[in-house]
Amino acid sequence: MNTSLFEFYCPVKIISGALALSSLPYEMRSAGVTRAMVVTDAGVKGAGLISILENAFDGSGCDIGCIYDETPPDSAHTTVNQVAQLYREHKCDCFVAVGGGSCIDTAKAANIVVSEDTDDLMKFRGADRLTKPTRPLFVAPTTAGTGSEVTLVAVINNTEAGVKMAFTSPRLCPTAAFIDPRMTLTCPPKITAATGMDALTHAIEAYYCLQKNPISDSLALTAIRLIMRSLIKCVENGKDENARLDMANGALAAGMAFSNSMVGVVHALAHATGGICHVPHGVANAILLPYGMENNLDMRAGVIAELAPHLCSVPAQGGDAQRAQAAIQAVRDMTAKLNKLCGLPLKLSDAGVARDKLEAIAKASINDGALTYNPEHVTAADALRILEQAF
């Protein structure tokens, strides 16, 4: 009896291309809402991106009820409660997140607080805990990496308990995502590189991890093609709108892929490295990706080999093992180029990780749900070995 089964879910409307954000009020009215609670951060506001949003509302019949622009780099539960409070005070009827993963996740979590009419976010940790329909959420990403604009996940830092809380529910999916190249033009080269490598990691892990399915495969390969074509161009010239759009679409496709096929050991280690040593998620993924791929060669050489034509020129001779090695080498070549262009770290030691933290990172990583989906079984000893290689 064939016991295989997969699920695929992505109800997010995607509006991608020139002046995409101008369609926001139309989409709000289509969803039956008119007053937005905008969640953003100081960097986005300082770059003048909120004025693009404000312009979109002119003469639309919709308005902005409140703008919260103090979202921290790691979404915190206190911030979430503040945003929910402002939403109620200003009588908003939907959320608009403008920013990177932190702003989007904050808006998703505030949506839980408002929709469930609760003051205890902790009650909704885990999978499928939401019981009520959420308010419409519109998202305009300003980085091309997290894919949070199309995922059903939010990660919030509980600063009191000292833990990162993960929430997953189909109800957390945004109503619409606006991929507007104007919104990523000001992203600095190093952040462009790190978030771009985050997106590449989503696509590659989505392709070889255990929950892969034919639909996520096609999205992952599309993402890899777009990212390989345009990441270096974006880092070299941030004003290249076509390259920026490629990257934004690539990150989105990777987000749709990994939201349905999940990620593996690279993300498990990156989450733990971020939690313990505060290494930015994209930087940790960029460093760990080739080592994570190597870790899975025994179980997945054939699948990783399939990635080779999308990452590099395929060796004329040789079998899966050689092609898989070529794919891994292509990732290494990409990070080396990014290192030369903008100083993206190549080793954990370059990213400020102390050797005496590796054991704690390894121990924390085995409690990360992403390991469930990794093809190779990973113990704390295995995780430590990978970390030492990447150190």
Next chain:
Amino acid sequence: MEKLFLLDYKVKKKIVEISLAAVGVMFRKLSRRCPEMKAELSDWNPGRRFTLGVLPDGPAATFEYTGTEVKHIGRGVKDPDVAIYFKNIDSALLVFTGQIGAHTAAIQCRTAIHGDLVHAMQMVRAMDIVVAYLMPGFMHGPLFKRPPKMGFKEQLLKTGAMLELPAGLIFNAVK
């Protein structure tokens, strides 16, 4: 094997109930005797409760770590800190009849986790140890990514646990 899934719901429910009771017996034995299980439980806080069950109102069992052992505290959902639920009775049957492993059930979206995901991962690792002792070695291949190596001491422990299983099942059934 496909005929198994055509059985009446009541029969499937009984199979899952007996399986959950067996998990409880094995958990208690291993939490007292198995060094690997003791190491896994060393990070658990005493009083932590977890539930295994079937949605929406199917069979379920709740277990508690007392600090020295894992006890089956009864059938049903009893205020757990973390719970792993099968989305339907057929998915539970696939796992409890050894056709797929717990990680495969998760990968195939056949389960839903309620509660802290870190605790859930710890629970899954402990469950893997239970499954290794509960299922015969020849069935381990598809159940684990890396099938456990069981030496003489482990086989001895497994034999002892299997001998205690019938009495434990009766004891758990009346809870």
